[in-house]
Amino acid sequence: MKPTYNIKQIAINTIAEEEKTISQLKEHIDGDFVNTVELILESKGRVVLTGIGKSANIANKIVATLNSTGTPALFMHAADAIHGDLGMIRPDDIIICLSKSGSTPEIKVLVPLIKNMGNKLIAMVSGLDSFLAKEADFVLKAVVEKEADPNNLAPTNSTTAQLVIGDALAVSLLECRQFTSQDFAKYHPGGALGKKLYLRVSDLYKNDLPPKVLENEHIRPIILEISSKRMGATAVVNQKNELLGIITDGDLRRMLEQNEDVSQLLAHNIMSPMPKTISPDSLAIKAFQLMEANNITQLAVVQNKKYVGMVHLHDILKEGIV
Known part of the structure; x- marks a missing residue:
């Protein structure tokens, strides 16, 4: 007989798990977060976000949010970086590396290369004792106790945590830059959103x-x-x-x-x-x-x-x- 599931309750439990993760992130907004914001504000370069797997997907989203709110940013896939894409990094760029564990093989290869280039390295990581966290100049603590799925395998809570920290970073930069709705309209000229901000x-x-x-x-x-x-x-x-x-x-x-x-x-x-x-x-x-x-x-x-x-x-x- 096919097993029956309370699908509604599964969904509610998943949301509750992610809600708990987000709530606990407030405890990890510390001096490193403040230093990261100040570093980006003072920089003449861009913010380069990198990662692999699902972290790469989140990095792409954070790049889009930063660009649309006045902070120049671009994405560099961690695997492609060690096969030539490191050439996109300029001397003044700040690198933010996203990884749940902070100890994947690609990260262990990439981090020393970035350090040798002399760029500031920011880790966005859950594993605070990881290779990435120890090598980074500052650590954005996207800490999670476990994933939302029963096997504790599928990136769920961890990617949500990265996304929220990324939003917190973007909004902090936005407010510190005194970024206005008129500024926002310049970067969103198309579609309904842009027209709401500029169409008279x-x-x-x-x-x-x-x-x-x-x-x-x-x-x-x-x-x-x-x-x-x-x-x-x-x-x-x-x-x-x-x-x-x-x-x-x-x-x-x-x-x-x-x-x-x-x-x-x-x-x-x-x-x-x-x-x-x-x-x-x-x-x-x-x-x-x-x-x-x-x-x-x-x-x-x-x-x-x-x-x-x-x-x-x-x-x-x-x-x-x-």
Whole structure:
């Protein structure tokens, strides 16, 4: 008979094991961690991360995080390093070597080569008495008692510990560099994340003719303006182009329901006064949040008290930032 397993409980136990590992890492943030951060901050070189096996995978992720948060970094596979890739290391580079045991054959070959080159060597290791830990200038202690799997073999807790220490390192560097959201946007220009950080309202409406009518316009020009500009609304302005209100498709429907004769109605009779507005320099994501909070689909754009355009929810959705 096929054995039965409580799969849900297995998953919960795994998460609990990794949660315990992460919690215990706080005890190992010490002077070596601080010295590592200060060393990188003062360095004119790059951070080169190396490792083998699953540690190499984690090193690659840490490299990506460092690069995206203002610390130049690159990955060097430990096995490839001893077959020529050591040539990528420059004199000012700092090497971070990831290894759970710190005593694998590849590490024992690589470490003396790095030391001979004169580069600073940082160990990220669980085995604090290992060859790597003893040879390193500083040790980032990714200590684990055991792995999460019942055989204590599959890299689980150990890779999680490395990942968390790597994140702690990257965030420490980020804050010490006073790395801002504007800096972050420079490294993430593509995709939804980048657009949230740099796309502005002015980028959304600049190619559209702003729908607008004067306050004394009759119903026919109002309907034509809303239809032709395809915004589902039109702004109502005075002769100075100052915003007085907004007329939406919904306002027109309500007006028709409430009045049998609409021929004498003017724009100022139909409009919703004091509409929600936004400035051209505001981030597009702020416009979306304002629309969402007020359950509306358009925002009038105002600059120096003058109406300059209109942004629609569809403009934002088309950019893919939400």
